[in-house]
Amino acid sequence: MKLQEKISRNNFLKQLGFTGASLLAIYGLDSCVNESGTTPIGNVTVDLSAAENAVLKNNGGYKVINSIVVANNNGTYVAATLTCSHEGQRQITFSNKEWYCTAHGARFDTSGKGLNSNGSKGLTVYQTSLSGTTLTITS
Structure with a gap:
């Protein structure tokens, strides 16, 4: 040229x-877009008796449902967004009784409070309620 x-x-x-x-x-x-990186979820219900949700019967077991990470924390169900506040990666898991981002190591307690510098912005968590075998998650 x-x-x-x-x-x-x-x-x-x-x-x-x-x-x-x-x-x-x-x-x-x-x-x-929503600056938190999360979308309001309304009400999400999970049938805990369904075979596809069997992992949630185990302490520490978790599953991603509709961009929500649902976990069994010593018999109490907790739920958080899949999107990490650190850099918006959709890699939140549940490990050792806390939320953890596998992308950069951000850590959060079950209430969403950051536990290290990468988690300093906090994490969106949702309310859960259990009625029989139906778990309801609300924003």
């Missing part, structure tokens, strides 16, 4: 019709 054929990135974008304002509008669209 000859030097005369090369154009700057700015000129290229201008030729495409992109100006600084339109680029800001495009990149700014994601600012309209």
